[in-house]
Amino acid sequence: MMRKKLVSVLTISxxxxxxxxxxxxSTDTGDASLNEGNTSNEGNTSNEGNTSNEGNTSNExxxxxxxxxxxxxxxxxxxxxxxxxxxxKDVIERFNEDYAGKYHVNVISTPREEYDxxxxxxxxxxxxxxxxxxxxxxxxxxxxxxxVAADLTEILQKDNPDWYKSFKDGIFDKLTxxxxxxxxxxxxxxxLVFYNTQIFEEVGVTPPETYDEWLEVCEKIQDAGYTPIAxxxxxxxxxxxLAGYLCDREDGPDNLQxxxxxxxxxxxxxxxxxxxxxxELSQYFQPTAAGDSNDQANAEFTSGKAAMLVQGSWVIxxxxxxxxxxxxxxxAFRFPAIEGGxxxxxxxxxxxxIMLSSKAxxxxxxxxxxLLKYFTDETxxxxxxxxxxxxxxxxxxxxxxxxxxxxxxxxxxxxxxxxTFGFYNESLATTEAGDIFDxxxxxxxxxxxxxxxxxxxxxxxxxxxxx
Amino acid sequence: MDRMLRNRKAxxxxxxxxxxxxxxxxxxxxxxxxxxxxxxxxxxxxxVFIGLDNFKTLLFEDKTMRxxxxxxxxxxxxxxxxxxxxxxxxxxxxxxxxRGRNFFRNVIYLPTVLSSAALGLLxxxxxxxxxxxxxxxxxxxxxxxxxxxxxxxxxVLPMIVIAFVALWQYVGQNMMLxxxxxxxxxxxxxxxxxxxxxxxxxTFRFITLPLIKPMFITSLSLNCIGSLKFFDLVYNMxxxxxxxxxxxxxxxxxxxxxxxxxxxxxxxxxxxLLVLCLIVSLIIRKGIRVENYEM
Numbered sequence: 001m002m003r004k005k006l007v008s009v010l011t012i013s014x015x016x017x018x019x020x021x022x023x024x025x026s027t028d029t030g031d032a033s034l035n036e037g038n039t040s041n042e043g044n045t046s047n048e049g050n051t052s053n054e055g056n057t058s059n060e061x062x063x064x065x066x067x068x069x070x071x072x073x074x075x076x077x078x079x080x081x082x083x084x085x086x087x088x089k090d091v092i093e094r095f096n097e098d099y100a101g102k103y104h105v106n107v108i109s110t111p112r113e114e115y116d117x118x119x120x121x122x123x124x125x126x127x128x129x130x131x132x133x134x135x136x137x138x139x140x141x142x143x144x145x146x147x148v149a150a151d152l153t154e155i156l157q158k159d160n161p162d163w164y165k166s167f168k169d170g171i172f173d174k175l176t177x178x179x180x181x182x183x184x185x186x187x188x189x190x191x192l193v194f195y196n197t198q199i200f201e202e203v204g205v206t207p208p209e210t211y212d213e214w215l216e217v218c219e220k221i222q223d224a225g226y227t228p229i230a231x232x233x234x235x236x237x238x239x240x241x242l243a244g245y246l247c248d249r250e251d252g253p254d255n256l257q258x259x260x261x262x263x264x265x266x267x268x269x270x271x272x273x274x275x276x277x278x279x280e281l282s283q284y285f286q287p288t289a290a291g292d293s294n295d296q297a298n299a300e301f302t303s304g305k306a307a308m309l310v311q312g313s314w315v316i317x318x319x320x321x322x323x324x325x326x327x328x329x330x331x332a333f334r335f336p337a338i339e340g341g342x343x344x345x346x347x348x349x350x351x352x353x354i355m356l357s358s359k360a361x362x363x364x365x366x367x368x369x370x371l372l373k374y375f376t377d378e379t380x381x382x383x384x385x386x387x388x389x390x391x392x393x394x395x396x397x398x399x400x401x402x403x404x405x406x407x408x409x410x411x412x413x414x415x416x417x418x419x420t421f422g423f424y425n426e427s428l429a430t431t432e433a434g435d436i437f438d439x440x441x442x443x444x445x446x447x448x449x450x451x452x453x454x455x456x457x458x459x460x461x462x463x464x465x466x467x
Numbered sequence: 468m469d470r471m472l473r474n475r476k477a478x479x480x481x482x483x484x485x486x487x488x489x490x491x492x493x494x495x496x497x498x499x500x501x502x503x504x505x506x507x508x509x510x511x512x513x514x515v516f517i518g519l520d521n522f523k524t525l526l527f528e529d530k531t532m533r534x535x536x537x538x539x540x541x542x543x544x545x546x547x548x549x550x551x552x553x554x555x556x557x558x559x560x561x562x563x564x565x566r567g568r569n570f571f572r573n574v575i576y577l578p579t580v581l582s583s584a585a586l587g588l589l590x591x592x593x594x595x596x597x598x599x600x601x602x603x604x605x606x607x608x609x610x611x612x613x614x615x616x617x618x619x620x621x622x623v624l625p626m627i628v629i630a631f632v633a634l635w636q637y638v639g640q641n642m643m644l645x646x647x648x649x650x651x652x653x654x655x656x657x658x659x660x661x662x663x664x665x666x667x668x669x670t671f672r673f674i675t676l677p678l679i680k681p682m683f684i685t686s687l688s689l690n691c692i693g694s695l696k697f698f699d700l701v702y703n704m705x706x707x708x709x710x711x712x713x714x715x716x717x718x719x720x721x722x723x724x725x726x727x728x729x730x731x732x733x734x735x736x737x738x739x740l741l742v743l744c745l746i747v748s749l750i751i752r753k754g755i756r757v758e759n760y761e762m
Contacts, residue, residue, distance in 0.1 A: 113706075117725040124510035124730075142728065146511030233709070234616060290709070291596035291616040432727045439710040446709060448618050464528070 066101055067363040070129035071354070071371065072108040072122070074115035083317035083388040084187065084352075087380060095374045103367035105131075116431075123148055130360040130368040134183060134353055136174045137426030138434065144177045149355040151180040155369060163373055166394045174422060175353060183353035186375045187390040189312040191241055191335070191348040191423070192413055194406070198329045199226055199307040207333035209344075211249070211277065214336045218284040221307045228284035230306035232297035233445050236438035237425060239289075242281070242310045243441040244424025245348060246274040249338040252346055253421060259458075260429065262467035266459040267452055275444045275451025277338070282445050290446060302326045310335070312350060312423075316389030316406045332409035334416070347417040350426070351393065429466040436461050497741075500734045508731035521735035531711045532736070535719040541622050542715060543694040543747070545630045546637070550690055551683070553634070554641025559671060561642070562649045572646070576639035583636070587703020590632050591615065594704075616709050623712045625705050633700055637693070641686050648682035649675060680757050687755075691747045696740060716740045 075082060077089040096104055108129060110118045116139065119132055128148060134140050143149045156164040167185075175183040195207065203224045208214040218228035232238040247255060251270035258264025286292065286300050301309040302323040309315070319326050337344030354375060360368050374380060381392040382399075389404040391414070400408050421427065425434035440454035472478070504521055506514035525532050557575060561568050578586065593599040594614035601611035617624035652675065660670045698717035701707065707714040707722065714722075716736060724733030 120510075120725055120728060142509075142511070146509070148511060236708070288596035288613070291613040296595075296597060430727075435726075442708075443710050446616075446618055448710065 066099070066104040067367050068104050068106060069131065069360070069364050069367045069371065070106045070108055071131040071133075072110065072115075072119055072129045073133050074110055074112040076109040077107055078109075081318075081321040083321045084314060084384070084390060085317075086321070087383040087388050088375075090383065091371075091374050091380050094379070095371050099367070099370070103363075103370060105367070105371055128357040128359055130357050130364050131354050131371060132357070134355050135426055136183075136351060136353060136422060138428065138430045139426075140175070140183065140353070140355070141177065142431070143355065144180075144182050147358055149182050150358045150360065150365075151182065152184065152356060153179070153181045156181055160369075160373075163376070166376070166396075168393055168395060171351070171393050174351065183355045184372045184376060185351035185353050185393040186380070187384040187388070187393055188349055188351040189314040189390055190410055190414055190417075190420075191245065191310070191312045191350075192332050192410065193335055194301065194309045194311060194315065194330055194332050196301070196304060196307050196329050197331045199224075199304070200331075203307075207331070208336050211336050211338045215280065215284075218281070218308075222284060227286040227300060227306040229281070229286075229308045229310065230297045230300035231282075231285045231289045231310065232292045232294045233290045233442050234292055235294040236435075236442050237423075238294050238297060238311075239278075239445055240425050240438040240441045241312070241348070241423060243274065243278050243444075245310070245335045246277050246281075246338075247271060247424060248346060248348070248421060249335065249341050249344060250274045250277075252342045253419070254342075256421070256424070256427060259462065262462070266455040266462060271455050272451045275454065278441065278444055279447065279451075304329075312348075313390060313406070313410045314352075316404055316410075317387075320389060320404055320406075327405050330406050332406055332413065334413050343418055345416055345418040347414065347420050348423060349420040350423050352390075429462070433458065433461055433466065500737050503731050503734035504738045506731040506734075508734075509728040510730045511728065514731060517731070521732050522738075525732070525735050525739065531714055531719055534711055535714040535716050538622070538626050538713060539695055539697070539715045539717075539743075541626065542630055542633070542697060543691050546633060546694040547687060547690050549630075549634050550638050550641045551687060553638050554686065555645050555679070557638065557642040558645035558649055559675060562646055572643070576643055578636040579639045581636075583699035584703055586632070586636060587700045590628075590700075591704045594628060615705050618709050618712050625709075625713045629700055629704055629713065632704070633694075633697065636700070637690075641690065644682055644686045645679055648679045652678050677758070680755070681759070684751060684755055684757060688748055688751050691751065692744045695744055695747065716743075 071092075073085075073088065075085040075088075077085060077092065080086070092105055092107060108118075115133075119134075122128055123143075123146075134143060134149075140149075171185050171188070172181050175181060175185060193207075199221065200206065203220050203226070205217045205220050208217045221228040231242060247270065250273050255264060255268065255270045258268070259266055282289070286297075286306060289297065292300070297306075298309065298311070298315060298319055300306040302319050313332075316330075319330070334344065335348075354372060356365070356368055356372070376394055378394075378396050381394045381396040384390045384392045385396070385398040385407055386403045389407040389410070391407075391410065392398065398407075400411070425437050428434045428437060436458055440449075440457055443449040443454045444451050503514060505516060505518060507517045507520075508514035561572055561575075564571075595601070596611070596613055596616075600614070604611040612624060614628050615625045656674050656678075657670060660674055665673070696717050697715055698721065701713055701715050701718050702721070705713040707718045716739070720733045720736040720740065723729045723736060
């Protein structure tokens with residue numbers, strides 16, 4: 001009898017625990033100290049799939065007369081070790097402290113892989129946060145077309161000319177639609193090849209300039225018992241980043257422009273060559289690359305098992321945050337040139353951007369604009385470079401002596417850059433086209449399809465939906 | 468009671484809440500979905516009526532839809548066969564053991580009530596190439612496959628892995644249904660059979676099986692419909708990858724709606740899913756004859 005009761009109690013406990021598991025939505029204010037022992041303002045915190053930006057944070061400010069705004073972001077400000085995220089946390093804390101009683105920002109945290117889905121759901125249900133992070137490309141274009149984002153041109157150029165002037169030249173180019181500035185860039189990253197200087201020294205190789213040299217370097221590193229390149233195909237954007245560079249080195253920017261305008265086929269020589277080079281290069285990936293996530297690929301590099309990592313410079317904040325000693329042995333070089341190919345000094349770059357909701361009005365709009373200024377003020381921008389290793393979007397003076405070593409390498413490469421281009425999967429006609437590109441690259445890598453067959457999928461999609 | 472049932476106001480009073488609830492949470496959304504399936508609709512702008520274009524694309528041009536349909540049908544057949552057979556066998560075994568029945572029943576039923584999101588993550592870790600199962604195999608000198616990334620074959624390995632995880636998770640539900648039915652069978656029938664010299668196998672074949680047939684229909688219907696609209700484990704373990712090879716109807720619907728903003732198109736997938744569920748239910752209802760016995 002006693003045992004029966006025990007089993008029943010155990011079962012009920014497990015049921016309750018399991019029901020509570022996964023029934024949580026993280027909404028932090030970026031201020032852990034304020035989260036303790038407070039009452040929630042509206043709704044509750046355990047609401048699975050809660051897409052409302054109201055059912056959230058508990059802190060002392062939110063219950064007062066302060067104007068509440070929300071910002072949705074793809075990382076958890078309180079638990080993330082990513083130095084960029086930590087910088088954002090500082091911004092939120094400073095803002096909430098400086099404007100205590102007047103404005104207050106709540107942060108809606110969402111895992112990166114679910115971010116777009118959650119934001120789309122919020123927008124579709126009419127619960128748009130006042131501020132939302134958005135990558136440039138077709139998704140941003142979609143928000144602009146739908147009138148979800150506010151035009152910031154007047155706010156910047158007329159109302160806040162000093163703020164506008166503080167930004168680097170050309171930084172708004174990819175964020176401007178029909179001559180309207182639609183987002184504020186908070187930092188930017190450049191993609192390049194990070195390498196382990198110790199392994200390079202041990203093997204006796206130097207950073208390669210060309211693709212053929214790169215293959216030779218990989219061969220020597222492999223012979224020495226190391227994995228030459230860490231990569232992830234489970235998170236397709238990782239391998240897609242590398243493939244995007246190969247496409248651009250083959251014939252950029254003409255090939256991308258050609259397929260955008262419908263004057264070049266996806267099955268043209270430059271793309272097929274890029275696909276073949278990817279197959280060639282992939283023999284130097286770690287054996288588990290097909291199933292490894294982005295984090296696992298990064299860990300392969302930080303643990304010293306792999307000699308190189310093709311990544312955006314946002315990874316500096318991630319790897320230095322997790323394994324501080326990597327900073328001493330991490331170098332970076334420009335993605336190698338393809339002989340007979342395009343300009344090798346073109347750099348793949350990407351900005352982190354925040355958009356203002358077109359629905360934000362009155363005090364909420366004022367509060368949101370103030371917060372945008374905090375994201376790009378001197379303190380925040382210096383942090384971006386000196387702590388997180390990313391590149392500031394304003395003309396702030398960076399103390400390179402205190403910045404991560406990798407930051408200086410990135411700057412060196414950037415100094416020689418002749419032009420920039422966006423991430424390939426974010427530069428195509430639609431989000432779906434970007435995903436088809438990623439899938440095609442994974443198919444080529446897994447050798448489920450030849451480059452011809454894989455790029456034919458994109459060709460078919462463009463013929464039907466784009467051209 | 469009779470007088471109350473003749474009172475129209477009383478009938479309306481009792482029926483209205485259920486009717487309103489049914490209309491608001493089921494009927495209106497279904498009608499809305501039917502309408503959106505005929506529209507080009509991205510939720511950010513007003514829907515534009517395009518007739519059957521979504522269905523034409525879906526059924527004749529969408530390769531991912533074909534993949535999703537194939538995987539969903541495989542998943543349904545696999546689940547129906549394995550979960551029903553193993554469910555019945557477990558139910559018979561557990562009703563016949565004297566010690567530990569509750570313990571085993573709870574252990575087998577437990578995964579059914581656990582969060583699929585948590586289980587999906589747990590199994591994704593187990594099948595990760597670097598740790599979990601492959602780590603153990605590596606210690607034994609065996610190189611494990613990429614459980615969730617292999618992409619060869621008509622039905623890819625990740626899909627088979629997910630089907631087995633789903634079997635582990637949901638077999639307890641079928642077992643419970645069959646146990647309830649078996650426990651309702653009168654002991655007199657079994658005693659009479661034994662007196663007549665029937666073996667255990669014959670008792671199972673000629674008494675247990677015919678008498679659990681009504682539950683078989685319920686269990687099979689739930690199983691098939693649940694498998695057709697299956698989402699959580701697939702989403703949590705593979706997100707439909709590699710390269711859409713583990714897409715099922717529900718994940719394809721989700722991707723088209725919530726990632727590409729194609730709500731009209733995803734509504735069309737939902738309509739196909741609804742029709743499939745109706746067809747399967749109809750086949751089960753009409754295809755299996757049940758004779759009612761006194762138990």
